[in-house]
Amino acid sequence: MISLNQNLLKKLVADVEPSTDECCGFFFGPDKGEHRVITKIMSVENSAPDKFRNFAIAPKDYLNAENFADQYNLQFLGVYHSHPNYPAIPSEYDRLAAWPYFSYIILSIINKKFDAIRSWNLNSNFQFEEESLSITYSL
Amino acid sequence: MATVIIPTPLRKFTNNTSKLVVQANTVSDIVQKITADFPELKKHLLDANGKVPSFINIFVDDDDIRNLQQEQTAVKENTIVSIVPAIAGGSPFYPHYSV
Numbered sequence: 001m002i003s004l005n006q007n008l009l010k011k012l013v014a015d016v017e018p019s020t021d022e023c024c025g026f027f028f029g030p031d032k033g034e035h036r037v038i039t040k041i042m043s044v045e046n047s048a049p050d051k052f053r054n055f056a057i058a059p060k061d062y063l064n065a066e067n068f069a070d071q072y073n074l075q076f077l078g079v080y081h082s083h084p085n086y087p088a089i090p091s092e093y094d095r096l097a098a099w100p101y102f103s104y105i106i107l108s109i110i111n112k113k114f115d116a117i118r119s120w121n122l123n124s125n126f127q128f129e130e131e132s133l134s135i136t137y138s139l
Numbered sequence: 140m141a142t143v144i145i146p147t148p149l150r151k152f153t154n155n156t157s158k159l160v161v162q163a164n165t166v167s168d169i170v171q172k173i174t175a176d177f178p179e180l181k182k183h184l185l186d187a188n189g190k191v192p193s194f195i196n197i198f199v200d201d202d203d204i205r206n207l208q209q210e211q212t213a214v215k216e217n218t219i220v221s222i223v224p225a226i227a228g229g230s231p232f233y234p235h236y237s238v
Contacts, residue, residue: 054229099148
């Protein structure tokens with residue numbers, strides 16, 4: 001299970017919703033075994049040549065994320081990206097390019113409006129399985 | 140001895156160790172040694188021809204080895220070698236990708 005505070009979700013949606021291109025980034029927080037908690041989101045530039053339907057993250061941005069996690073003693077939990085006008089389910093390209101351990105969060109944006117958010121993990125057969133994602137609310 | 144930074148997704152294959160200290164002269168030596176010590180790394184760090192696959196980037200200090208001498212890039216005492224997985228994906232409409 002992975003959880004995300006409502007305020008972080010709002011920030012994430014505000015970042016990706018206006019774009020007709022795919023947006024991407026990383027997230028961090030404690031990993032308590034069966035429960036991951038996202039406490040920090042890092043937006044990064046999409047460096048894919050065709051941003052409309054693909055995303056790619058430059059190696060130096062990845063290195064910065066690893067260094068950030070190390071510096072602030074956070075666990076590097078995974079990668080998010082948006083699917084403009086497509087459901088929040090991983091494509092075959094997403095699966096082929098995915099890595100073990102990471103959570104892969106996909107936000108579906110339909111006509112520039114947030115529609116859905118879902119999280120996925122690779123299993124031992126390198127197939128995606130959906131990971132329960134909960135949105136937490138603070139008073 | 141060079142220090143090798145293992146990326147988060149591959150630490151499950153190195154007993155959750157994030158940094159390995161390796162005696163080596165080249166990047167190739169490092170890859171051979173760490174895959175010998177941690178065999179589950181092989182399927183991620185070596186292709187069928189025993190080469191580092193395109194979806195793995197290796198940096199020697201701040202430089203991508205593709206801009207140096209590839210896997211023959213020399214490493215020295217205190218060199219930091221970072222293994223960087225390629226991060227990418229996309230929607231399914233344009234399957235003109237190569238991974």
